[in-house]
Amino acid sequence: MSKAKFITFEGVDGAGKSTHLAWFADALRQRGSDVVVTREPGGTPLGEQLREILLNQPMNIGTEALLMFAARLEHIEQVIKPALHSGKWVISDRFSDASFAYQGGGRGLDWDKLSQLEQWVHPDLQPDRTLFFDLPVEIARQRLRSSDNTRPNNTSLDRFEQEQADFFERVRAGYHKRVRQNPLRYMVIDAAQPINAIKQRLEEIILLF
């Protein structure tokens, strides 16, 4: 297999990316790769504190974007770059595409402002590949509702998950815009397929690496 890569997983809430990410990381490990699994917002002690605030505390849209990128800067410097430099694969559950999709698409924050933040925070780093799990918003919302019923202690949905269908339509459109802007980086996976079909596709993707 080729040298260690930085891979990100993206999709609207309910697309199932976290399940697929765990499976994908295990499959890479079984092939002998050293893999760091991480997530955004989060991935560092400070980032996880910011995640808690971002997912639960109402705030201005600009503040939301700035805190996402603040958590990301810590994540890049403390986790992502050191791991890549020591030859480890990094698989992140979300990265900057989520800021464009959620804060840009979903909340309507100016796309250029997000591009400026991206240029500031990681001018020299982009994922080698991004696996985008795409599916109609209505299916994603059904999955989210059924997973909420099975969460322990009736854990309620977070601030983003509580948004309405039109918000997620804009998030999805935001992701599609990013895919059009960087077509070579993305692998778009039809997340409405049965889980075994998705696993097979992930197997094929791993072989490409």
Ligand code: TYD
């Ligand atoms: P998510 O990755 O879906 O975690 P879980 O599967 O544990 O719910 O939750 C993170 C939320 O944060 C998700 O709703 C998208 C949102 N988010 C943004 O709005 N902007 C960002 O830049 C990132 C990284 C996440």
